[in-house]
Amino acid sequence: MVKHRRSETVTNQQSRIEVLVEGAGPPVALLPSYGRDGVVDFDDFAGQVAADGYTVIRPQPRGAAGSTGVMDDVSLTDLGADVASALRATAHGPAVLLGHAFGNIVARVVAAVWPESVRAVGLLAASGSCPPPDIRDTPTIAGDLTAPEAVRLDALRRGFFAPGHDPHAWLTGWYPDVLAMEVAAVPRGDLRKNSFWSAGTARLIEVIPEFDPFKPQDQWLELRDENGGRLTTRIVAGAGHALFPEEPVGLLDALLPVLRRLCHPGIAPGPTHTPPLSAGNGAGS
Template identity: 45%
Template sequence: MRRRTAMALMPMVLSPWMAGATTVERKRLERGPVTIELLAEGQGPCIVLLPSLGRGQEDFDDIAPRLATAGFRVLRPEPRGIGGASPLASGATLHDMAADVAAAIEAEKAAPALVAGHAAGNWVARVLAHDRPELVRGVALLAAVTGTEIDPEIRRSITASFTLSLPEEERLSHLRRAYFAPGNDARVWLPGWHPQVSMAQRAAAAATTDKAWLRAADRHPLLYVAAAEDAIAAPPSLEELRASLGPQVTRVVVERAGHALVPEQPEAVAAALIAFARGLP
């Protein structure tokens, strides 16, 4: 049995601000020697949002208030190494990252939650569903890679997106190629990259050698939100998803979106999450 570490909630709540019609609280939690930074807003059943590789919770700034005003409690734990969150320690795995999310859900007394992971964030969502199934009522994967090969040129553009020393226009061309559907504004992703965080997250994924967590939908209902023009993870069929993820999969395809998805079509992503959450037992 995995050892659970005691966690304490610091009494300090850092300056709330308004996002749409909801007030966002920024909190800090202590889990042993680890500090977890958490954004929270809204009231109702809980939805937890996990961002993509090397990116922070600001990616959900347009989605979170939509969920909150629809009647949900939205929790956004900041990835380790971003903001006030402690960096990932050497040797950490996806199980350690999932334990941070579990601590946030428990501190807020928000279980069971719908846990949604964007792109690489889907790894943590699925590991949490495997390790702590009692905390999870459903899992949502947003533009998640499910095992397909990535074109070498696209992979090169992914790496270039984290290379902040490149000229802005060169980085912009890589962002357009790898992440955004034609016609969508890739400039919104010029900032917000954390190269050291992405390296630590990749190392944690590589150090996670067990594979039982890959089939999260064996235990929980699972929503796969595909981006119609995703150059990294082309939309799989429902049959392919059920073969790789388990039988309880629902599929939604968002048009005019690439792998970035969340900043491209926030209204459609929020609508898919709301509809799925309202249908969960």
């Protein structure tokens, strides 16, 4: 699935960013979650999206994979600039940015500061306004390579994987320095008060994993209430916060029809088995 993938290096004032590119067609960029790269976690998904007729772009966070750069006193705007420079170099036209977990925050920044580079923003496993206190620290525990394996697995089970899913795959793939840099870049307090939160005026695609503890069901309506008609929301049944390794077919079913409508408005989007939010499951479409 990745045999036609190529790697490019994009340089800006602070960093040298490795960008993985595959496929041909409208650009779709994937931005990874806290402390992880955008390689193995996204490989299968990226290949499937590329095969559906898109150019899939994966800028690797500075400090991860083949990317390097300043790691101290880094702001979200700095991280957004890394992505924006990657898009300018590799995307032919505005891209759909799919940000997983922390990546959705970076995607919002790019859309707010560099709107000409963005067609729409995907908020994949985006946290609710008030995750449970015992869940908030699970990324730093899971990404602490010095912690006992049992402690890290417990954090992965609690914070990332739905009941019955094996979390062992995510014992690897963490970059502690990247995790620390990204955590420090996030402003303290209510992120909804920041100018980037609205992602400018971009169309928004929300994907909620059914069992994501970072967004309990009583917070599923928040983004709809904030954004109204700009927002399309889909649920991936059976998934937790990790999402990509858990329910890859459900994730593709949720996103591919939306991508087709956004990027190929004259073509029928095809079937999807992922239901929209509805009153019957505690939310609205």
